[in-house]
Amino acid sequence: MSFAPALHAEWIKLRSLRALTAALAAIVVATTTFSILFAASPDDSGASDPLFTSFFGVSFGQIAAIAFGTTALSSDLRPGALGLAFAAMPDRRRWFAAKAAMVALPVLGTGLLTGVVTLLACRAVQGASAPTWAEDLRGVVGCGVQLTLTALFATGLTALLRSGVATLSLLIPFLLVLSFVVGDLSSGIADLLPDRAGQIALHSTWDGSLGPWSGLAVSAAWTGAALLVGGWRLNRRDA
Amino acid sequence: MxxxxxxxxxxxxxxxxxxxxxxxxxxxxxxxxxxxxxxxxxxxxxxxxxxxxxxxxxxxxxxxxxxxxxxxxxxxxxxxxxxxxxxxxxxxxxxxxxxxxxxxxxxxxxxxxxxxxxxxxxxxxxxxxxxxxxxxxxxxxxxxxxxxxxxxxxxxxxxxxxxxxxxxxxxxxxxxxxxxxxxxxxxxxxxxxxxxxxxxxxxxxxxxxxxPVREFIDTRVRPEIRIRTTDDTALADLLALHGHDASRAEDGTWNVRHAELEGIGRLLFEARIPVKELAAREATLEQAYLDLTAAEAEFTTHPQEV
Structure with a gap:
């Protein structure tokens, strides 16, 4: 069975919904804007991590990525829509894989672009304390991969919960509140949370047990689990 | 196919x-x-x-x-x-x-x-x-x-x-x-x-x-003929005489069951009963359906599940 028609269909569906293209744009805008604001604030610029100063806004970019990953699937969860999708493509695993691919590829592209844009913008603001080129490269790749994993995590959770609203109202408070609070209390456990673990790759230095790549691997494990469980639920249930 | x-x-x-x-x-x-x-x-x-x-x-x-x-x-x-x-x-x-x-x-x-x-x-x-x-x-x-x-x-x-x-x-x-x-x-x-x-x-x-739709209607709905006349007594006598299963509605319309238009028409003509209206009532799917569901209900003793 060829995968191309399924991908092509998802590509048309993505492009024809403004909410989705807007969410992609919001990833770049949110990340860059908040990073510049942080880099430009005088009291933090010296003391904090030089690389993460350029990626401070990625938490906000992650919210846009969550919105994208959620909406991409929830737009097919309205009454009757899933039936229409599965009537066109009875192999639900193939359908879900195409959906996930059409979440991953655009977000990866957007995420890499975001990394480059925010670095260049912040470099102009930061001046002397700018990170090294090797760090920059890691930061850009990390930014792309982490945003992709975040979006896919949201897609998996949406499939599991069968609701975009439930997913957003779970993930966004989690990202905004819980992760910050727990992160301040105990960095050990917080480092294993899906959003925190992946963000280690956006730092010049780190002190926990996880490094940049093992951090992304932890994020990937969360995402993989969410996609597997979500896909399993989608496949098993009546549409 | x-x-x-x-x-x-x-x-x-x-x-x-x-x-x-x-x-x-x-x-x-x-x-x-x-x-x-x-x-x-x-x-x-x-x-x-x-x-x-x-x-x-x-x-x-x-x-x-x-x-x-x-x-x-x-x-x-x-x-x-x-x-x-x-x-x-x-x-x-x-x-x-x-x-x-x-x-x-x-x-x-x-x-x-x-x-x-x-x-x-x-x-x-x-x-x-x-x-x-x-x-x-x-x-x-x-x-x-x-x-x-x-x-x-x-x-x-x-x-x-x-x-x-x-x-x-x-x-x-x-x-x-x-x-x-x-x-x-x-x-x-x-x-x-x-x-x-x-x-x-x-x-x-x-x-x-x-x-088939036609067969369903034909077997379920008995044909009926509708008559209106200015001389109800004569019509009542005539229908009773020939043993027709007929009844008169309040608006003066007679319904004759199990009858054919042709036979009834001839009877009326021969008896010289003035006719205002004579028509076969078209059997509908709705009637046939209701007949079917009524028959079903008779055999259904269990209360409907909710």
Whole structure:
């Protein structure tokens, strides 16, 4: 069975919904804007991590990525829509894989672009304390991969919960509140949370047990689990 | 030509039997009307045929194969289950294009079905601006996209204006005349009797009838003749004399059961009874259906599950 028609269909569906293209744009805008604001604030610029100063806004970019990953699937969860999708493509695993691919590829592209844009913008603001080129490269790749994993995590959770609203109202408070609070209390456990673990790759230095790549691997494990469980639920249930 | 075979199909939702041991065959070249009250299991049966719900037991096959085994299924089976399925923020043309590419349907078909359903002019409008009738047409357009041999439509006349209803009648007729297998569910009796050749009637998930429409009506509804006269006494005597089962309604109309128009006409003429009106009452699908359900109720001793 060829995968191309399924991908092509998802590509048309993505492009024809403004909410989705807007969410992609919001990833770049949110990340860059908040990073510049942080880099430009005088009291933090010296003391904090030089690389993460350029990626401070990625938490906000992650919210846009969550919105994208959620909406991409929830737009097919309205009454009757899933039936229409599965009537066109009875192999639900193939359908879900195409959906996930059409979440991953655009977000990866957007995420890499975001990394480059925010670095260049912040470099102009930061001046002397700018990170090294090797760090920059890691930061850009990390930014792309982490945003992709975040979006896919949201897609998996949406499939599991069968609701975009439930997913957003779970993930966004989690990202905004819980992760910050727990992160301040105990960095050990917080480092294993899906959003925190992946963000280690956006730092010049780190002190926990996880490094940049093992951090992304932890994020990937969360995402993989969410996609597997979500896909399993989608496949098993009546549409 | 493709027929649909349903065998011992059963679907439980918890303790409720939505579909209960259905067995029937849908044949090409005719429109089969799928009748029954809301909740009788019509939609569930269609969903089972399309593989959207998993049967508790039994099978539904299309040309001998399960729906899930069909390659590019929309080119074999077109369906409309829910007119609300199209995303409101999407343009109708994009909605159809996405469906078309998923089943390798040539792009030209999108324009063809838009034309067939009368949506060409509004194809670039977002679906949320559509009326219920236009959404219904879009759903039918999606069902016809793959030029399928089998067409399953769940309540397609919902929300259509009178012009739309005439249009869908003609469309269904044409699809069947092309040799396609057409199943159309409805809870509107008289509408169904206009377009259907064959009937499947469901009640509480069970098959109550699988019969040609004409035959169903003729065997269920006894012919009746309606007479109005200026001389009620003479008419009453005449009908009693010839042993006719007749009764007079309050508005002065006589109903004669088990009678033929020709025989009664001659009697009236010979007896020189003045006639204001003499007509055979057209038996309707609705009457036949009510007769069937009344007969069913007699044999049903269990209270209805809720």
């Amino acid at each position: 493709t027929s649909i075979d349903v065998r011992d199909l059963t679907k439980h939702f918890g303790s409720r039997r939505a579909v209960d041991g259905l067995t029937f065959q849908l044949r090409p070249g005719r429109v089969t009307g799928f009748l029954g009250p809301n909740g009788a299991g019509k939609s569930t049966t269609m969903r089972l045929v399309l593989g959207l719900d998993r049967p508790t037991s039994g099978t539904a096959t299309i040309g001998g194969r399960l729906y899930a085994e069909l390659r590019d299924p929309l080119r074999r089976v077109g369906s409309l289950l829910d007119a609300g399925a199209a995303h409101g923020a999407r343009r109708a043309r994009d909605h159809l294009r996405a469906i078309a590419v998923s089943n390798r349907i040539p792009a030209g078909r999108v324009e063809t079905v838009l034309g067939e359903t009368g949506l060409t002019e509004v194809a670039d409008r977002r679906v949320r601006t559509y009326s219920l009738g236009m959404r219904q047409r879009l759903g039918i357009a999606a069902a016809l996209l793959g030029d399928p041999e089998v067409v399953l439509l769940d309540e397609p006349a919902n929300g259509l204006d009178p012009e739309g209803i005439v249009w869908i009648r003609t469309l269904l007729r044409r699809l069947a005349d092309d040799g396609r297998t057409v199943l159309v569910s409805s809870h509107l009796m008289n509408e169904t009797s206009v377009f259907a050749d064959h009937l499947l009637i469901l009640g509480r998930g069970r098959l109550l009838a699988d019969t």
